[in-house]
Amino acid sequence: MNKTILCIGAGYVGGPTMAVIADRCPDYKVMVVDIDAGRIAAWQSEQLPIYEPGLNDVVKRARNRNLFFSTDVAAGIREADIIFVSVNTPTKMFGAGAGRASDLQYWEKTARDIIENSDRDKIVVEKSTLPVRTAEAMNRILGSNDKGLHFDVLSNPEFLAEGTAIRDLESPDRVLIGAMETPAGLKAQQVLIDIYTRWVPREKIKTANIWSSELTKLVSNAMLAQRISSVNSISALCEKTAANIQEVSEAIGMDRRIGNRFLRASIGFGGSCFKKDILNLVYLCEHYGLPEVAKYWEQVVLMNEYQEARFVENIIASMFNTIAGKRIAIFGFAFKADTGDTRESPAIYVSRLLLEEHAQLAIFDPKALANAKLELQGVAGQVEYITDPYEAAKGAHAIAVLTEWPEFAEYDYERLYRIMEKPAFIFDGRNVLDHRKLYEIGFNVYPIGQRALAHLEKIK
Numbered sequence: 001m002n003k004t005i006l007c008i009g010a011g012y013v014g015g016p017t018m019a020v021i022a023d024r025c026p027d028y029k030v031m032v033v034d035i036d037a038g039r040i041a042a043w044q045s046e047q048l049p050i051y052e053p054g055l056n057d058v059v060k061r062a063r064n065r066n067l068f069f070s071t072d073v074a075a076g077i078r079e080a081d082i083i084f085v086s087v088n089t090p091t092k093m094f095g096a097g098a099g100r101a102s103d104l105q106y107w108e109k110t111a112r113d114i115i116e117n118s119d120r121d122k123i124v125v126e127k128s129t130l131p132v133r134t135a136e137a138m139n140r141i142l143g144s145n146d147k148g149l150h151f152d153v154l155s156n157p158e159f160l161a162e163g164t165a166i167r168d169l170e171s172p173d174r175v176l177i178g179a180m181e182t183p184a185g186l187k188a189q190q191v192l193i194d195i196y197t198r199w200v201p202r203e204k205i206k207t208a209n210i211w212s213s214e215l216t217k218l219v220s221n222a223m224l225a226q227r228i229s230s231v232n233s234i235s236a237l238c239e240k241t242a243a244n245i246q247e248v249s250e251a252i253g254m255d256r257r258i259g260n261r262f263l264r265a266s267i268g269f270g271g272s273c274f275k276k277d278i279l280n281l282v283y284l285c286e287h288y289g290l291p292e293v294a295k296y297w298e299q300v301v302l303m304n305e306y307q308e309a310r311f312v313e314n315i316i317a318s319m320f321n322t323i324a325g326k327r328i329a330i331f332g333f334a335f336k337a338d339t340g341d342t343r344e345s346p347a348i349y350v351s352r353l354l355l356e357e358h359a360q361l362a363i364f365d366p367k368a369l370a371n372a373k374l375e376l377q378g379v380a381g382q383v384e385y386i387t388d389p390y391e392a393a394k395g396a397h398a399i400a401v402l403t404e405w406p407e408f409a410e411y412d413y414e415r416l417y418r419i420m421e422k423p424a425f426i427f428d429g430r431n432v433l434d435h436r437k438l439y440e441i442g443f444n445v446y447p448i449g450q451r452a453l454a455h456l457e458k459i460k
């Protein structure tokens, strides 16, 4: 074997990333450890803990060849030459920076585990999203060991998106590797470059100083989210006028300076990264005495919350100002299509608001029902989790589409119309359905950023 790589944290980032590295570097031993024994058992089984297209095949090729999953963090650290840290960094919920700053307790614990279990120099790679200058703190903690050991800290932020993680890892737009600008730092950077060049063209591997690398991750996510919030803000204006957000998005996206990606209006962005990373950026700006910059970015998150709230207000207003006791079928709970992940999904907020209004929810999602159940645990109200869309819609007054699963467009809406209460409503929070056709079937259709197609408009 060439070198031994360890990844601490077997989540949505650590698992797929290590699987691809192991697949592409058969002469490296790759170990993935986690304190969550259930998660590790799932990685070792046929039923992987996360749903990600293409992941099964990659794991099957490498597992037990040069890819190993274990709960023995200490043994993993002892054996490793290179340690990726991919533990969770949730938003801090207490003390200074609560609700904004990253909670670094998992990271710090990991750094201490590394010192305790190491007996030779190692490279430590930040893979989780972290506030700028975390590497410095890491350097301090790792450098404070009394064993005379030297650790090189690198920043190698992850840009994979869920649902396309394997494709993103196999042919990334870029791989960013930040290092300390010292001879040892640059040498460590080269070790990581040697791994990625096995399958990534050298010109796509970008080196940077460690602070730029850390900041790039936050800014990348903030700018993607900003595009969505910008389009969503305009969707509100479109609904008041005769403009159509899809036409506007398509037309502005044809300008190559703007580009056509990430301009889909929606009920709002979700996922584990966007909100957390922006709040992190906001906190950093405040910390460094830049309140104007902090406010500028905070608005991206506020606009997202406005969009979610607006969607629910629209449902209530359209359904004669009351949804109490009405069954509403929720189509899609995942924060986006092709994943079972529900972290920060707009569906959570929307469902809670609907339940507060005493609606009865029938939730259907092709992959995320188990996580949906966890998200709504303890929330008062009547909720059913249903594995068939037609069952969910039976007797419902409305369907609310909250995730852009392509299969939603394939359903038999004539059949759905027949089995629903009348008047039947569809609130397409992702603009994935054929609105004109639904209207002709008899539905009252409420898209995002487009005029409603409602038979009842006059009565309202």
Ligand code: UDX
Residues within 6 Å of the ligand: 158, 159, 160, 161, 162, 163, 221, 224, 228, 261, 262, 263, 264, 265, 266, 267, 268, 269, 270, 271, 272, 273, 274, 335, 336, 337
């Ligand atoms: C994101 C970044 O894309 C990725 O680079 C980073 O590593 C992690 O965070 P992810 O959260 O997996 O990835 O999903 P992404 O595809 O970015 O979508 C985020 C949210 O925005 C989803 O809720 C999605 O539905 C929504 N979205 C996306 C829109 O509402 N409109 C769009 O045009 C695009």
Ligand code: ADP
Residues within 6 Å of the ligand: 008, 009, 010, 011, 012, 013, 014, 033, 034, 035, 036, 039, 073, 086, 087, 088, 089, 106, 109, 110, 128, 272
């Ligand atoms: P991400 O989306 O960033 O991958 P996840 O929450 O999916 O985040 O994964 C992070 C993983 O890190 C979890 O499975 C969690 O159990 C694990 N983890 C957290 N702290 C430690 C630790 N000290 N040692 C090992 N694993 C840890």
